[in-house]
Amino acid sequence: MAYISPLFSALADPTRRGIFECLARGPQSVGVLAAGLPISRPAVSQHLKALKAAGLVNDRAEGALRVYRVDPDGLGALRTWLDRFWTDALDAFRIEAEREGKDHGPDQH
Amino acid sequence: MAYISPLFSALADPTRRGIFECLARGPQSVGVLAAGLPISRPAVSQHLKALKAAGLVNDRAEGALRVYRVDPDGLGALRTWLDRFWTDALDAFRIEAEREGKDHGPDQH
DNA sequence: ACATAATGTAAGTATCTACTTACGGTAAGC
């Protein structure tokens, strides 16, 4: 689970997450993405680089343009982590509830 | 969806995510958590403060100790975001696949 | 009341990060 940190780091920044959400509505080139944002185009390139390193997006050359799109594998890894975590937390809750009920229940006067 | 950033930020740091994963195996006090980590106890307190601000953990006083535990609402918010995103991305993929098939399909000589 | 234990907070610091501008490289059009 060492490759999960870049996923969270990539999605932690609001601007970068906005770029990712925009790509979720369909593939897009760097220039078009930058045109709809209040930051420079190189900044968008750097964000896309981070998203790509995290496995959240792919890129392919399309003529002179470079089109980025969401990579489902990245979201899949996040989903896997979250699911495993969800079950662990629920198990802990169940165990804790049983322990509370037996050993530390509220005093009935 | 403005409250999602602290969630990702909180889980982006490996140390803080480790604390959260430890809490997923059951509630724990600050001192015990710090004893199993290579950082100081105040650092653990600060991480727990961030996790609490993100809605990922709760804390309750238990005598002189302060016990922290996972708050399922935080994970639920993450799961909701991820699910909505998952469906959006899949829709975009389907639409893109149809568009590719009609307008830009590979040339069959 | 006093001492001890457990924790949160304040202040300081080194590192990381998100941006900027400047520059280099590749593809399309004349």
Add this chain to the structure above:
DNA sequence: GCTTACCGTAAGTAGATACTTACATTATGT
């Protein structure tokens, strides 16, 4: 070939952040 368009990278900088030590606060035990 030359220009133009699109993009990535390099270098620099202001702000965020993850730690540290020192101190304040609250609860338990004698």
